Amino acid sequence: MLKRLALFLSLVALAAPLAAQQPPIKIGAILPLTGSGASYGVWMKGGTEMAAEEINAAGGIGGRKLEVIYEDHAADASKAVNAMRRLVEVEKIPFTLTSYSAPTLAIQPIGAQNKVVMMNGGGQSDNLANKDYLYNNIPVVSNEVGVLCDWLTKEKKFKAAVMIVANDEAGRNSAKSFRDRFGAGGGRVLAEEQIALDGNDFRAQLAKLKAHGGDLLFISSYGRNVAIVADQARELGITIPMAATSWVQIPEVMKSKGAQGLLTTRLPFNPESAFARKFKERYKTDAGFFAVQYYSGTRIFAAAAEAAIKKAGGKLDGEGVKNAIESIKSFDTISGNLVFQPNHAAVMDIEVGVLKDGKVDVEKVIKAAP
């Protein structure tokens, strides 16, 4: 009896390492799942999920399954910091997707210190460039603002603008960029008012801006409040055209009455692509640019991680992933070839057009500067 038990146990001991699954590769995704930016969250999480599932269906990364840990920052950088600390110190991730400018800037020192790679697919503040361990697969906002201002001043001949600005990193950064580029094109910014992302009554600020006149209202904000700004501006009798960059293009804004006629930029996104159709089928809502962004971000990680594992002979850590990204540099994504510039940001073609009937009527395409 004892002999048989010993035999059985030794067989089990031999078989165990063979049968044991390699532990999954865990990565983080710190996204705006709730709050004024929840619409972005739906896209970002959906894109990530779809990518992870496809990767796992094809055998995973280096034979290991990919597991994404989703965290909600709700536009609050402290929540992002707490999530990042948990992911780094407890889950020991090598990589995380991140979103929004202020939360990303807040977690960046933690990532850099602990050698964890961060991939930002949504935040656009210029300050996100040139940061250790942080990569942006989206162009910084000054690229879009530059294209927008060129078009507004040279072709649409606007001369005097007023601005309504979200009182956070991204809003203020974009406003600064607008001031510079609109001025460079011969225009003047007459006045600026600040609003909160989660606010819902902007009449006082809009009334003050109206008193300054001007021929254009630039909305340097994003999320649900943009729809409210547009509606309330029209309600107050502000008739001048409004302009904004691509980040405002969420369903609430596209459908809002006040926002029709908005002069805006657009980053490449094909609503007829196979990806868009699969997304719509699965999540019952139209895909958007950010869905593709986070799908791509996840796939970029998969490619870099595979390379890192091969190089390190089976091990995977943040430093390895970073080195892989640096050496691969140019990634093939479903929206074309993505090249990380020396400043750790991407460049893309930028379109300009007018929001009409819930869609952007594109007038021009400006090719990406290399």
Place this chain on the structure above:
Amino acid sequence: MAAYIAHYLVMVGIYTILATSLNLLVGYSGIFSLAHAAIYGIGAYASALAALKLGLGFWGGLVVAAMVGALAAALVAIPSLRVAGDYYIVASFGLQVVILTVFINWTSFTNGHAGLPGIPRPYVLGLVIDDPFKYVVLSLALAALTYLICLRLTGSAFGRTLRAVREDEIAAAATGKNVVAVKITITTISSALGALAGSLYAHYITYINPTSFTLDESIFITSLVILGGTERLAGPFVGALILLAVPEALKFLAIPDTVAAPMRQILYGALLILFMFVRPEGILGRPRPRSVA
């Protein structure tokens, strides 16, 4: 798992300092301030800016925080010299809102909502405190120090004067106590200690922004004092142990995050109500003679 517990203990230490220093006002002086989160924030920003802009380390930041906190105490003290009770509560609401607005909008100083990232970790005798386990020692040590300071203070003659002022200000003044000096002293000490907690927090999380110092936070600190037991110096510590454990315990249940956060708050609100029915004097409090309506 161990990292979770270490983090919990660090926060217990920080909140013990906050709640104990608030107890000096709420429990011992009858000054019901709902602006303590603002003081906490003032300490955090002072320390963070001292470290980031002036290059002072944690200890320098701590001293700066305590000094700035002591100065800010004037804001807490002045209304207490004119109004008390419910009036004072509303005044402290107002103070909390004003200071938070400053945190959010004085962007050249505080960077507003974007906050201040990259706050350096402390060095103790050449050793950098860079993981929760080491931080637990620092946090609990400072909490113990706070406790001892308050113990000395409330046990002394000054402590007795404090209680006299709380019970009946007019009578206390009539017996020659300098009520103004007493109030200014206690708010200064309370604010300096609260600011100290802010410094500890800033260098632990290494990032601060205004959302950590809102009215909700003030209410939370106040409930630590009330539920732990006012008038007993160890009350706030017990309050912190229990109230900080509740959300952590909830994390082990598999609830989606969007429901978990309001669920924690519901539990918290229910706890407050329950305590007022079952043990209004708090866990460690001395049952006071009930007045029959």
Place this chain on the structure above:
Amino acid sequence: MDLVLQLLATGLVVGSLYALCAIGWGLIYGTTLHFHVAHGAVFALAAYYAYVAQKLLHLPLILAVLVAILGAAASGLLIDLLLYQQLERRGAFRTSIFIASLGLLILLENVIAIVFTPDPMRMDIGALNTAVIIGPVFLTYLHILTVVLALVGYAALMVFLKRSRWGQAIRAVSSAPEMARTVGIDLDRVHLLTYAVGSALAAPAGILVAMDVGAEPFRGTRFVLLASVGVIMGGIGSIPGAMLGGVFLGLLENLGIWKLPSEWQSAISFGVFLVFIVLRPRGFFGRTIHGAEI
């Protein structure tokens, strides 16, 4: 000049909302001395009652509003009956009632957040959204309705307090509770009535805001805080004072940013309040409360 007039108009509209909250809260506080912060939860609930009545039960708007007002009155009454009166029976101190009220506010707001999500729930207000242009001032019918309802609510309350028997009972309890009990007034019943009336006054404010920008679970905290500030500025125990205090706060918030940057709005209003309370704790019309003033 155009700007000042626009800000004045917006200030009057917002002030009307604060005034409705203030007179309701002030009535309750002046009569019961409960620091009823859960009034903010009643404010929020009223908005959701109206939303549910219109969007889920498909009632016409006016009926939905009436249902909501009655619902709010009932909610306030139940809070007193089931929470405050029970605590008082156990000999609770006023601080305990305040803490319990705070606990209830937090609890109710978060229950709403789970059931309805924290996102704003919009209502259909049809023609009320139409623009009304008075000179250089742009408003909507909804805004005008807000001011009208505040005046109507105030007048109705004053008439009720001065002319009706129950109103006089409330005033008796408010100014001299022991005396009122001696002459046979049932304090508990009067308290319940006070809560019903006070909560019914908060309802239109909550509903009007919901009709403008949508119902949200956590908005009530801000409104009850401002209501208490308005009541203190107006003077505790004075309904006209609370009305004035609320309107004054609305005007201060909007006119205050005429020349100052708008993001400092809250700081300006509360800053002025802090200076005011240090200089004149009694408020515009209040009586001195023993133990509250020094």
